[in-house]
Amino acid sequence: MSEPNFTDDSPTFDPHASSLEGQVDQGVLDELYAIRGSIDNFDAQLVYLLAERFKATQRVGHLKAHHKLPPSDPNREKAQIERLRELAQSANLDPEFAEKVLNFIISEVIRHHRHISDTHQND
Secondary structure (H helix, E strand, O other), X not given: OOOOOOOOOOOOOOOOOOOOOOOOOHHHHHHHHHHXXXXXXXXXXXXXXXXXXXHHHHHHHHHHHHOOOOOOOHHHXXXXXXXXXXXXXXXOOXXXXXXXXXXXXXXXXXXXXXXXXXXXXXX
């Protein structure tokens, strides 16, 4: 498996897109662009990490469907949320925000698991 490329080579992405051109000192803009470059790299990493996470949860979905297990596991989800809140706290990230993100991810995983389960019923 090749290593992901975290740079955005898309011809439509302009890393210097800004409404501040001509309104702010160029030195400030240059610093802003440098910081935003780091943010762009983090965003790309998040996308690749989410893609890998969803590949793993798809495998879980197929395993659950094959063994006729429910798409949702409330005890696992509760434990994951508690764990993530603790991780967020130790990382100085708002635990409420982290929980909202994880709840969204969990809801998508369950949706995928239901779809996989429905598809397997026809096998």
